[in-house]
Amino acid sequence: MFRVVIPARYASSRLPGKALRALAGKPMVQWVYERACASGASEVLIATDDELIVSAAHSFGAPALMTDRSHASGTDRIAEVARARGWADTQIIVNVQGDEPLIPAGLITQVAEELARTEDAQIATLAFPLDSVAQLMEPNIVKVVTDASGRALYFSRAPIPWNRDGAADGLASQQDFGGARRHIGLYAYRVGALLRLARLPPGALEVREKLEQLRALEHGMKIQVADAAERPGPDVNTAADLERVAALMGSRTAS
Numbered sequence: 001m002f003r004v005v006i007p008a009r010y011a012s013s014r015l016p017g018k019a020l021r022a023l024a025g026k027p028m029v030q031w032v033y034e035r036a037c038a039s040g041a042s043e044v045l046i047a048t049d050d051e052l053i054v055s056a057a058h059s060f061g062a063p064a065l066m067t068d069r070s071h072a073s074g075t076d077r078i079a080e081v082a083r084a085r086g087w088a089d090t091q092i093i094v095n096v097q098g099d100e101p102l103i104p105a106g107l108i109t110q111v112a113e114e115l116a117r118t119e120d121a122q123i124a125t126l127a128f129p130l131d132s133v134a135q136l137m138e139p140n141i142v143k144v145v146t147d148a149s150g151r152a153l154y155f156s157r158a159p160i161p162w163n164r165d166g167a168a169d170g171l172a173s174q175q176d177f178g179g180a181r182r183h184i185g186l187y188a189y190r191v192g193a194l195l196r197l198a199r200l201p202p203g204a205l206e207v208r209e210k211l212e213q214l215r216a217l218e219h220g221m222k223i224q225v226a227d228a229a230e231r232p233g234p235d236v237n238t239a240a241d242l243e244r245v246a247a248l249m250g251s252r253t254a255s
Contacts (some may be wrong), residue, residue, distance in 0.1 A: 001175050002112040002188070003091065004041040006032055007248060008075030008098035010050035014238050019053055019098045021242055024058070024249040028236065029053065031101035033062045039108035041094065049076045070196035072202060075187075079188070079198030089192030092116060097185040101108045101245060102233020114226045115188040121224035122193035123216055127181040128228045130217050136177040142211060146184040152223040155183055157210050182226075184232045186231055187213070195222065 008029045015021070019029040029046060033252040036044045046057045046064040046127050049071070055062035065084070071077045078095055087093070096103060115124035127144050135141050139157040146152050152161065159174065166176030187194055189197070203218035205211075214224055236242050 001042045001092075001171060002094055002116075003087070004036040004039065004044045004094045004096050004108065005078045006036060006046045006096050006098050007047055007077040008032075008053050009074075010048065010053055010177070012099075015236065018236060018242075019048070019051075020056055021236075023098040023242070023246050025103055027056050028101050028242075029056065030060050032096060032098050032103065033060070033105050035101075035105050036094075036096050038105035039094075040105075040161065041112075042107070045081060046098075047081045050076070053219075058143055061095075069179070073215075073247075075189075075194065075212050075215075076198050084177070084193055087191045088188065089195075091191045093189050093194060094187065095233070100185060100233070100235045101236065102248065103184075104184065104230050104232065106230055107184065107231060107232060108227055110188050110226065110229050111188045113240050115190065118224045121151075122190065122197075122221045123213070123223045125213070125223060125225055126184040126186055126228040126232075127225050128184060128232055130177050130180045130182055132235060133174055133177045135182065136174070136180050140241075141166045142183040142185075144181055146159040146225045149226050151226050152213075152217060154217065155209070155213050157209055157211070181227075182232075183213075185235055190196055197221065210214050 012018040020027045047067050049070040050067040067077045067080045087186055092112050111124050111126055132137055136159045144155045145158050145160055163176040167174040198217050203215050206214040
């Protein structure tokens, strides 16, 4: 059994009001909520920092909780919910980020099951192969590298892993993206590990890369990374991403 919490911050720096941007007639966070409800989770909650999102959530029948506006990450926001609800340390919580309107419900189930069967991991997440050198070079696409057992070694906005021999003439000449994987913004935590993580100070790598999962790695926590069982939809970080996802939704509706 697992629960889902969707952190949805209103004041996104790259796309203000992102959670409430319309996609095919619904606010983006509603698409995320509906996909989470289809995952088999025992409970799905939206955790936000703004009454506008609470009001929108209630309008489509979703439970939503106000959380502290000062939280630096979705992890911190979910930890506040876990403390308030008094969830047991062994309970598995899946963090489905509010900018993933096309996330397959099956991946939410998969990441929860991955953590349940990896007893020595504190966190589980998913990855999917990149399709192009352009994706490798794109800083809004987070990459992950792992050891042979699937344990995360590093997450970065930089192009990793880097094939030295594929870029003989410098950075822009890279031709090889083999082995590179996109990190899917989906995490499963055991509550005890989540609360420990939220108590830790942000690390230097987290601050530099603006990637909250690096806090866990910097403090020695194990993140298990599985290959996603199906292709994830694109997330939404910018206005261009929003237009692309809207076009995808329109084409699916038309077909």
